[in-house]
Structures are given as structure tokens and as C-alpha cells.
């Protein structure tokens with residue numbers, strides 16, 4: 001696949017007067033139009049985007065442009081953009097229009113980014129393939145017979161297919177990193193609390209984080225710089241200083257300690273993924289990093305712990321979609337209870353219903369202690385695994401996914417198989433730590449492989465630095 005422009009090249013062309021923001025936006029709109037069959041977008045905003053781009057060009061000429069002037073960005077349709085629909089790729093929110101902007105959207109626009117549209121996704125961000133959208137599956141631009149990963153598949157494809165410089169996704173258990181890996185781009189899940197979730201439709205509130213997809217680590221750093229930081233509208237957003245991420249990208253990794261968990265190189269791991277990871281580790285050693293083995297003893301419990309806790313939180317969060325307050329309402333109901341039952345039965349897709357039922361079950365009086373409470377305790381142990389590892393190393397490296405992009409339909413009828421593709425990503429969400437997926441070559445079919453780096457809480461700088469080093 002063709003290599004797409006990193007933002008600093010665009011910015012240089014803008015400053016040299018060789019390009020305009022309007023022209024760049026037009027190009028992206030054309031690429032979106034040509035790539036329609038990929039189904040990456042649920043909504044495109046041509047007039048608004050071009051109008052904003054012209055305003056940005058005037059600011060550039062006047063020397064008052066913001067840090068992201070010239071950047072064209074797509075946002076996952078789980079984020080609110082004022083006066084635009086926010087569907088979460090569900091039928092239940094088909095015509096629901098947002099009354100306000102998510103904090104991340106407001107911050108991006110304040111720095112003059114141009115929002116080009118809303119991207120397709122698995123319904124309510126549940127899935128690993130973007131086949132669960134009520135508006136049809138998204139295709140992987142590297143090989144259209146394959147899935148792009150999920151749940152932020154549309155955002156990953158928008159960046160990988162050159163339909164935007166960058167895109168925002170949400171990551172509850174891997175939904176930024178896994179599709180980034182399957183599409184051959186960079187995907188960053190920040191520390192829990194680093195980025196405000198105000199205006200992000202909640203899937204599982206103690207896991208969800210918003211983060212960027214990009215063609216280069218420096219682009220991810222620029223976007224994170226703008227969206228990170230405390231927000232009074234989200235009490236879980238941290239009052240922590242936001243460091244200068246671009247300044248951290250000095251390509252000097254000498255002395256950096258990188259831990260490789262012995263539990264990560266499991267039997268199900270594809271041999272080509274393993275080889276690619278070994279090559280990445282060799283390059284890091286050549287750059288002066290110290291690679292050593294660490295242990296994350298609870299690794300075998302991460303999938304079960306994640307799927308108990310995330311379904312519990314999801315079942316509670318999704319109770320608000322009741323056919324009375326938001327979106328779709330069934331026309332056939334004769335009383336209130338029937339309205340709830342019918343609206344939810346008709347409005348939600350199969351995977352969403354499965355998770356609501358699972359979550360309700362693990363929270364029910366008879367099973368709460370055995371499942372929910374137990375899983376909360378194991379979550380604590382998983383966090384401690386990371387704390388222990390980070391006493392010895394600065395970050396942990398493992399694959400992003402056990403395989404490369406799988407064929408469309410391959411796992412669609414086997415939810416457990418699908419859940420297992422999250423085996424390397426969910427632990428960072430359980431522990432609340434930041435993690436990035438970076439391109440690490442491809443397999444013999446040309447399908448991209450991703451290497452994942454997991455950092456200490458609030459230390460996005462180190463993992464961005466490694467990602468940037470690997471691009472050199």
C-alpha cells in the first residue's frame with residue numbers, strides 16, 4: 001500500500017505556500033468518495049469541512065493558525081459532534097442528533113483541525129472486526145476480503161486508506177490498537193483518565209479511553225497533545241500535567257529497559273507474528289535498549305476478567321437506550337413494558353444483546369459474588385502484575401494481536417473465537433495503563449503485523465518515543 005503523508009509534511013507545504021487547507025480537504029473528500037466500497041464512513045461533512053478549511057487558510061495567512069491547522073481528522077461515530085448524528089453504528093440511535101460537542105472534538109477544532117466525518121464501527125464499540133455495524137461491515141484496504149479489526153475499524157481504514165491524516169477511536173479492550181495493527185498504522189490508547197470522555201457514548205466507563213490513529217508516531221503525539229488534560233466535565237479525567245510529547249521523540253532509546261512477558265509468547269501465537277516481534281526487539285537492542293524477560297502471571301485470566309467486567313458495565317450503561325428517551329422506538333407496543341422490550345429487541349444487534357444479557361447475569365444477586373466481585377479482585381492482581389514489571393522495566397512489549405487480519409465472516413459466528421483476538425490488548429485497559437500499536441512488517445500474504453508497547457501510567461511519552469524510533 002502507498003505510504004500516506006505525515007502531518008509535518010503537510011504543514012511544511014502549507015507554510016511554503018505549496019498547498020492550502022482547502023485543497024488538502026478536497027483531496028481527502030475525493031479519496032473518501034473513491035473508497036466508498038470500504039464503508040469506512042457513516043457520515044461525511046463536505047460543506048462544513050470545506051468551510052472550516054477556508055477559514056483555516058485565512059488564519060494561516062494571518063499567522064494566527066492553531067497547532068493542528070491543516071490536519072484533517074475523522075472521528076468514530078461514538079463521539080458527539082454538535083448538530084450531527086451520533087449512531088454508534090446502531091439502529092437504536094439511527095436518527096439521534098447530538099446537542100453538544102465532545103471535549104476532544106472541541107479541543108481539536110480549537111486548534112484548527114478539520115473534522116471530515118464520522119467513521120463506521122462495531123455497534124456500541126463491541127467487537128474486533130467491524131462486522132457488527134448495523135450499517136454494514138468495513139473492509140480492510142490492504143486486502144478487501146479481510147476484516148480491518150475492530151471496533152474502531154472505520155477510523156483505522158480512514159487513516160490507512162488516505163481518507164484523513166488522523167482519526168479518533170475509542171479503546172475499551174483494544175479497539176484502537178487491534179485495528180491499527182490489522183491496517184498497518186499507529187494506534188494509541190492513552191492512560192485511563194488522560195483524555196476526557198465527555199461526549200463519548202459510554203461502553204464500559206472504567207475502561208474506555210479515546211485515542212488517535214495515525215500514519216506516524218509524531219502525528220499521534222500531536223493529536224494527544226491537544227486532546228489530553230483535565231476537563232471539568234469529566235471527573236475521571238486526571239489533573240496531571242501534560243508533557244511535550246513531540247519533544248520526547250528524540251530517537252534516543254539508549255538505556256531504555258523493555259520487558260518481554262514470558263506469558264505473551266503463547267501457543268496460539270502465529271509464527272510470523274512471533275518472528276516479526278523478535279525482529280522489532282533486535283532493532284531496539286541495536287538502538288541501545290535493554291531487553292529483558294518479565295512475568296505477568298495473571299495473563300491467563302485477562303480475557304475472562306475483561307468480558308465479565310466490561311459486559312457488567314455495558315449492560316448498565318446501555319440501560320438508557322429504552323425506546324423512551326433516545327432514538328428508535330418500536331411502533332407496535334401497547335404499553336410501557338412492551339415498548340421497552342420491543343424497542344430494545346428491534347433496536348439492538350445480536351452482539352449487543354448478548355453482552356447486555358451476560359452483563360446482567362454477572363451482576364444479578366445470585367451470581368454477583370461468584371463473577372463480578374471475583375473479577376474485580378482479579379483486575380487488581382492484573383494491575384499489580386504491571387506495577388511489579390514496571391519496577392524493573394520502562395515498558396512492556398508484546399504482539400498487538402495473535403494473528404494478522406482474519407477473513408471476513410471467519411469468526412462472525414463464534415463469539416468466543418472473536419473474544420480471543422483481544423488476548424493481548426485487554427490487559428492495558430484492565431490496568432488503566434497506556435499502550436500503542438506500531439507497524440512491525442507484514443506476513444507472507446502482505447498483511448500488516450503490529451507490535452504493542454505498554455507503558456507506565458501517564459507515561460505515553462516513552463511508548464511514543466519507541467514508536468517513533470522504529471520508524472527511523
Ligand code: GLN
Pocket residue numbers: 125126127128150151170171172173174175176203310422
Ligand atoms: N474487541 C473488544 C470487545 O469487543 C474491544 C472493544 C473496544 O475496545 N471497544 O470488547
